[in-house]
Amino acid sequence: MMLNNRIRELRARFRFTQQELASKVGVTRQTIAAVEKGEYVPSLLLAMKICREFDMSIEEVFQLQEESE
Template identity: 70%
Template sequence: MLVNKVRELRARFNLTQGELANRVGVTRQTIVALEKGSYTPSLLLAMNIAEEFEMPIEEIFSKEEK
């Protein structure tokens, strides 16, 4: 399972879900699902999010250890 720090980073950067969605080219509902862990992003979306936060993908997304 993929886990992420999107909610934490979005709060740190003072962005709403809608603002982040607009910046990375998806709907607000996609960001909601991503933050809940019910949506696995495409590589392109993960790259766009990493670019938005100016961080490597690996610092935002990781595999959950079983």
């Protein structure tokens, strides 16, 4: 399974740079970039912090997707 997310889209809507979001949730800009690209699966705590910045639920920001074979 893969974890997809809408972070890039939501950052644009809220006018946050990667650095601004990273500072708000206590990680590096590189971590936010990696999460956006699907290269890094965030901890539950980090996912919840990100969702809180957008005032959205986990399910609204992150979606599980079956990997195609």
